[in-house]
Structure formats: structure tokens, C-alpha cells
Amino acid sequence: MAKFDDEGQLFKTKILLPTAEDNYRFNFELRQGNVVCSLTGELHEKEAPLADNCDGMKGDGRITCNDGRTRRLRWLLTSCIGGHGRSIAGKGENFFFGFDHNKDRALDQLAKAQRAN
Numbered sequence: 001m002a003k004f005d006d007e008g009q010l011f012k013t014k015i016l017l018p019t020a021e022d023n024y025r026f027n028f029e030l031r032q033g034n035v036v037c038s039l040t041g042e043l044h045e046k047e048a049p050l051a052d053n054c055d056g057m058k059g060d061g062r063i064t065c066n067d068g069r070t071r072r073l074r075w076l077l078t079s080c081i082g083g084h085g086r087s088i089a090g091k092g093e094n095f096f097f098g099f100d101h102n103k104d105r106a107l108d109q110l111a112k113a114q115r116a117n
Helices: 102-116
Strands: 002-004 023-031 035-043 057-067 070-077 083-087 095-099
Touching: 002 023, 035 070, 070 095, 083 102, 095 102
Parallel strands: none
Antiparallel strands: 002 095, 023 035, 035 057, 057 070, 070 083, 083 095
């Protein structure tokens, strides 16, 4: 789940976390109406920890949309299947996102992103 803070509508997509096969990089497309955004980034840690020890892993990224919006991002894993992130300070509205294994938990992660400083 993802959204810009000036809009009520959510972007929704299924994601998979990057692995060594992907060189720890990811690229996802988000669509909402006529707006299409590309979310790209990578893990800071090049060697993922054991499956039960992902909490605290961080990454950087960028979102670029066909309406001209571009933001740098930072995100945090809260488990091996969930986490949240937001745009890094800059001009324009903020971008927030949350992900987890189901919609309700993803919405909870999105709320965490919106509350984080």
C-alpha cells in the first residue's frame, strides 16, 4: 500500500523483497488511475540475515511518476515480510508506503510510515 499525502487514493501492488539473484535491487510499478509510478531501490545490507532476524534492515530507493513527481525514499523492515517507508525531505508532498503479507497488515505498516519522523 502506498500514497502521497495530498491524495486519498492508495496505490496497491504485490511485491517481493530483493534477493542475491536480483543483486539486492528491486523495481516495482505502482498504478492508480492514470498515474503510473516506478519504485526502485536496494537493500543496504548485501547479505540478508537469517529468516527470523530481518527486523531493522534498511534500504534506499526512489519513486518516479509519469505526472512528474520524483522522490528519494528510505524504508525499514519490521519483519522478513513487512515494513514501511517514506520519502526523504524535499519539495512537494510526502510519499508513504507499507508492505506485509496481507492488506490489513500492509495498511498498519502504512500508518506507521505516516507517524514516523
